[in-house]
Amino acid sequence: MQYARKHRIQIKTPDQIEAIRRAGQLVIETLDLVAPHIRPGVTTEEINTMVHDFTLRHGAIPAPLNYRGFPKSVCVSINEVICHGIPGPRALSDGDIVNVDVTSILEGYYADASKTFLVGSPGEKARKIVDVSRQCLAEGMAVVKPGSTVGDIGFAIQSYAEGQGCSVVREFVGHGVGLDFHEAPQIPHYGRPGSGVRLVPGMVFTIEPMINLGRKELVILDDGWTAVTRDGSLSAQFEQTLLVTESGVESLTPYPL
Numbered sequence: 001m002q003y004a005r006k007h008r009i010q011i012k013t014p015d016q017i018e019a020i021r022r023a024g025q026l027v028i029e030t031l032d033l034v035a036p037h038i039r040p041g042v043t044t045e046e047i048n049t050m051v052h053d054f055t056l057r058h059g060a061i062p063a064p065l066n067y068r069g070f071p072k073s074v075c076v077s078i079n080e081v082i083c084h085g086i087p088g089p090r091a092l093s094d095g096d097i098v099n100v101d102v103t104s105i106l107e108g109y110y111a112d113a114s115k116t117f118l119v120g121s122p123g124e125k126a127r128k129i130v131d132v133s134r135q136c137l138a139e140g141m142a143v144v145k146p147g148s149t150v151g152d153i154g155f156a157i158q159s160y161a162e163g164q165g166c167s168v169v170r171e172f173v174g175h176g177v178g179l180d181f182h183e184a185p186q187i188p189h190y191g192r193p194g195s196g197v198r199l200v201p202g203m204v205f206t207i208e209p210m211i212n213l214g215r216k217e218l219v220i221l222d223d224g225w226t227a228v229t230r231d232g233s234l235s236a237q238f239e240q241t242l243l244v245t246e247s248g249v250e251s252l253t254p255y256p257l
Contacts, residue, residue: 004200004202004203007184007185007197008184009176009183009184009185009197009200009203010176010178010179010183010184011200011201011202011203012178012179012202012203012204012243013202016109016178016179017202017204017243017252019106019107019108019109020109020110020111020177020178020204020241020243020252021111021252022106022107022109023060023104023105023106023107023109023110023111023252024111024113024241024251024252024253024254026055026058026060026104026106026111027102027103027104027111027112027113027241027253028113028253028254028255029054029058030051030054030055030102030104031100031102031113031114031115031255033050033051033054034047034050034051034100035115035117037050038092038098038100038117038118038119039092039119039120040091040092040093040094040096040119040120041091041092042091042092043087043088043089043090043091043092044076044078044085044086044087044088044089044090044091044092044098045087045088045089047074047076047087047100048072048073048074048076048087051073051074051100051102052065052072052073052074055073055104058106059106059107060104060105060106061104061105061106062074062102062103062104062105063103063104063105063110063112063181064101064103067181069224070084070086070225071086072086072087073087074087074100074101074102075099075100075101075114076098076099076100076101077098077099077101077226077235077237078090078092078096078097078098078099079096079097079098079234079235080228080229080232080233080234080235081099081226081227081228081235082169082172082210082212082218082227082228082229082235082237083099083101083172083210083227083237084225084226084227085099085226086223086225086226092119093119093120094119094120094121095119095120095121095122095123095126096119096120096122096126097116097117097118097119097122097126097129097130097234097236098116098117098119099114099115099116099117099236099237100114100115100117101113101114101237101239102114103181108179109178109179110177110178110179110180110181111177111178111241111252111253112177112181112206112208112239112241112253113206113239113240113241113253113255114208114237114238114239115238115239115255116130116133116134116236116237116238118130125213125234126234128164128213129166129211129212129213129234129235129236130236132160132161132164132166132211132236133161133209133210133211133236133237133238134236134238134257135160135257136157136160136161136168136189136209136211136238137157137207137208137209137238137239137240137257138257139156139157139159139160140153140154140156140157140189140207140209141207141240141242141249141251141257142156143156144199144207144242144244144248144249145199145244145247145248145249146199146200146201146244146246146247147198147199148198148199149193149194149195149196149197149198149199150185150186150187150188150191150195150196150197150199151191151192151193151194151195151196152191152193152194153174153187153189153191153207154187154188154189154190154191154192154196155190155191155192155193157189157190157207157209158189158190158191161209161211166211166212166213167211167212167214167215167216168189168190168209168210168211168212168216169189169209169210169211169212169216169218169227169235170188170190170216171218171227172208172210172227173186173187173188173189173208174186174187174188174189174205174206174207174208174209174239175187175205175206176203176204176205177204177205177206177241178204178241183205185197185203185205187205187206187207189207189208189209189210199244200244201244201245201246202243202244203243203244204241204242204243204244204252205241205242206239206240206241206242207239207240207242208237208238208239208240209237209238210235210236210237211235211236211237212229212233212234212235213233213234213235214229214231214232214233214234215229215230215231215233217229217230217231218230238257239253240252240253240254240255241253
């Protein structure tokens with residue numbers, strides 16, 4: 001506990017973990033609701049409306065809405081958009097990839113997860129970046145256990161991504177979550193083995209590697225939110241909210257990888 005306090009990490013109690021798990025279940029149900037609607041012609045605003053209405057119907061609050069001025073209830077990021085895509089009139093096209101990032105607040109507790117979906121009949125490059133980013137999350141999760149470090153997570157992800165000829169975004173990281181949207185510690189998706197904060201049971205955080213098919217550099221658009229690859233290459237992301245257990249890891253937003 002002293003170690004956690006030193007790093008401002010909020011170790012969750014069993015009751016808090018159960019509450020975050022319930023929020024996580026709602027997040028997964030929301031992603032499952034959206035999935036069959038990912039098809040050409042659907043606008044990102046329509047996805048936002050689905051997420052917003054479903055969240056409210058289940059007694060929860062969409063965490064992104066008005067968070068630091070973000071104007072919508074979900075982030076929807078297409079193709080070269082790395083993250084924080086603002087829903088609007090843009091329609092999905094055949095061959096696109098699209099990340100839907102859902103964070104729900106249920107009874108005061110937060111859970112956060114995202115998936116990147118393939119739209120219609122994607123090409124080889126689209127399939128590759130989605131597959132690589134999905135596996136990057138799996139590689140990161142595989143090293144989560146008491147005694148591992150944040151650097152171990154980042155190294156596992158970076159090694160796999162770069163081994164596939166892709167790159168890891170540096171500017172956006174995973175984070176503690178549960179009692180607030182963003183808590184300590186930060187979880188970079190690159191790093192050195194053995195470096196950074198050591199993992200202890202009761203920690204809850206996201207791993208959410210943003211993987212580019214091209215170079216790692218990004219640009220923030222004039223809206224102040226939308227991050228895109230500088231070279232215009234495709235970017236994909238998968239994210240889950242994770243609990244460090246006594247023996248390993250449990251996803252509080254579980255879906256198959």
